[in-house]
Amino acid sequence: MNMQIAPLAERHVKVTLAGRLDTPGADSIETRFLASLIPDANNAIIDMSQVDFISSMGIRMLVSAARSLKMRQALLAMYGVQEQVNQVLELVAIHQMIPVCKTEAEAQAAVGLRVA
Amino acid sequence: MQPSDKFKGTMKFDPALLRVPQPAPADLGHYLVMIAGAQPGLRVEIAVQPVTVGRSHEQTLVFDDSSLSRRHAQVSLVGGTIVVEDLGSTNGTYVDGSRIDAARGLAEGALVTMGAQTFKYERHSREDIRRSEELNRDLDKASGYVKALLPEPLSTGPVRTDWCFKPSATLGGDAFGYLWIDNQTFAIFLVDVSGHGVGAAMHSVTVLNVMRQRALPEGDWRNPGSVLSALNDRFQMDRHDGMLLTAWYGVYDVVTRTLAFSTAGHHPAYLVAIGHTEAEPLGVKALMIGAMPGLSYPVQHAAIPAGSVLYVFSDGVFEIMTKARVQWTIADFLPLLTAPRVEGLTESERLYRAVNEVAGPGPLEDDFSLVVATFP
Secondary structure, eight states, X not given: OEEEEEEEETXXXXXXXXXXXXXXXXXXXXXXXXXXXTTTTOEEEEEEEEEEEEOHHHHHHHHHHHHHHHHTTOOEEEEXXXXXXXXXXXXXXXXXXXXXXSSHHHHHHHTTOOOO | OEEOSSSTTOEEOOGGGXXXXXXXXXXXXXXXXXXXXXXXXXXXXXXXXXXXXXXXXXXXXXXOOTXXXXXXXXXXXXXXXXXXXEOSOSSOEEETTEEOSSOEEOOTTOEEEETTEEEEEEEEEHHHHHHHHHHHHHHHHHHHHHHHHSOOOOOSSSSXXXXXXXXXXXXXXXXXXXXXXXXXXXXXXXXXXXXXXXHHHHHHHHHHHHHHTTOOTTSOTTOHHHHHHHHHHHOOGGGTTTOOEEEEEEEEETTTTEEEEEEESOOOEEEEOTTOSSOEEEOOOOOOBTSSTTOOOOOEEEEOOTTEEEEEEOGGGTOOBBTTSOBOOHHHHGGGGGSOOOTTSOHHHHHHHHHHHHBOSSSOSXXXXXXXXXXX
């Protein structure tokens, strides 16, 4: 699992994930993922277009981040989810915690970043 | 560490101190680890004495494998190199898929196949092996404790059950059970805690005991949604080391032949009625337990015709990598539910063997938990 983090605006970042978000994948990035978001309460959008598999540990990582951010009045949204991953996310109703958007623009709007 | 002259109060330290020391070559052992065959995970050190493999009891490693010769092959340490030699076996000895016709030195990671037994050559620090074996003993104890809490299969009555529980090598957080709430109402449940190891197992045991003992005064055991809501409020992730769990809970009414069910972040259970060629999914879409407080879980109902079979299982049953390194999904597993029974095997054992047949070498990556309930 690869991860890139890029600033978008003040207190807004974009996270790009690529690969399998399974147990080893989540283990390899979770510390850095949470550290980049939680302490500074960064609103974040996650580009999921290159994630081709997600397991319960991957879902746990995302849910944990969303929960911690919510406590700090920050938001998380994801976009570009592949169909087979979307089926899993729908099953666990993750949209109740993290908006699942079609486009980056929608995700930015979901976390309160005004699109120019 | 000493304070720097230039930066008062700033501690400087040598990054070299942070590097993990590597074991000295003499501390590294040569090991053959079985990845397919009679005892996946079996680890054998190759040291001073050669190790022989075969069917006869005079060998160092003896396997009841009809494709092995009585004295099949020998593995020895020669001048710091692991060498494998076929001892005139009928079916040959293979290294990385090629049959050897003379003694062959092994590169680290090489696969050695003799009959139905395949080993991988690895090098490890002996201290790491000692710690790993200690951890495995702890995992075995935890696994044994989970197994001891699982219910006996039911062979008579209005609900018959059989089940298969095969913990993974690193022990996931699966647990399941069933019980009579009263003489008319039968509950079945399966939970899966995220993660592996003793922590996940401990959490699953805690949940399992709550369910077995019906220790949820705020839940109505006849109402699946009520039970899951109560579990959710009891097991929020920030109070349980960040762990989440998925759950399937169903309640069968013997008189009305109706199953009420709900799920929390879990894939459906499946019902196969007599004469049907497809399995019917029984599940709802809802968040995992522990993610958010105060959630409600919808309840659905299904009629249970006489002779129907219900399959409740964890994701370790279908989230496997095949021998061809293809990721299986639940859609790949479902056709097995309507495949013919095998005489002499319980239904859960049949499905476990079928999944293992497809999976790549070595133990399954996650716990395999499958409950089969038949409604005569």
